[in-house]
Amino acid sequence: MLSQTHPKPHPTKMSLGKVLVIDYDEISCFLVERVMSRNGGTGQLSFAKHGKAALDLLEREVFDLILLEINSPFMEGAEFLRELDRLQERRGADLPKVVVVTSSVRHTFLEVPHHRIKGYLPKPFSDRHMEFLRALRQDEGIQEVSP
Numbered sequence: 001m002l003s004q005t006h007p008k009p010h011p012t013k014m015s016l017g018k019v020l021v022i023d024y025d026e027i028s029c030f031l032v033e034r035v036m037s038r039n040g041g042t043g044q045l046s047f048a049k050h051g052k053a054a055l056d057l058l059e060r061e062v063f064d065l066i067l068l069e070i071n072s073p074f075m076e077g078a079e080f081l082r083e084l085d086r087l088q089e090r091r092g093a094d095l096p097k098v099v100v101v102t103s104s105v106r107h108t109f110l111e112v113p114h115h116r117i118k119g120y121l122p123k124p125f126s127d128r129h130m131e132f133l134r135a136l137r138q139d140e141g142i143q144e145v146s147p
Contacts, residue, residue: 016133017064018044020096022054022080024072028101031125032067039130051080058087063096065133067121070102081116097136101125 021032029047036045046061048054050072057063070077077100088095098116103123118136121129 015040015043016137018046018062019065019067020046020048020054020057020063021067022048022051022072023067023069023101024049024074025069028069028123028125032101035125035127035130039127049074051075051077051083054080055083055087058084058095065137066096066098067101068098070100084116099133099136101129 016036019036021029023029023032033045046057046063048057052075054066068077068080072080081098084095084098095116097118099119099121100117101121101123119132121132
């Protein structure tokens with residue numbers, strides 16, 4: 001009889017945990033879902049089309065990471081981040097790290113400095129983004145992924 005060994009999970013397959021994607025663009029959401037699925041990226045992936053819907057989800061559920069499109073026609077990213085701070089004050093618990101994923105010119109979203117933002121990723125979402133998010137999850141430092 002052959003003995004079977006179970007290899008340890010490869011670090012590149014580490015789960016990002018429970019991820020909330022806030023983006024009004026369905027194609028962008030599809031790409032995030034596809035890339036994460038292909039890379040074994042999440043335990044659970046949830047979507048909200050704008051900040052208000054995301055805040056409703058955050059009232060009921062706990063997430064490990066938020067991917068935020070900073071430019072939303074319904075609730076701008078800066079407003080969402082202020083509301084996220086208020087939610088944390090009410091809850092008294094840490095809320096997830098936020099990574100901005102956007103097609104905007106970089107200087108427009110750097111005008112929204114915020115302690116909760118841990119990185120900036122250009123669209124479209126790709127396999128390279130997964131490497132960045134896994135490093136973030138392991139707290140190996142924050143870096144910017146170039147397009």
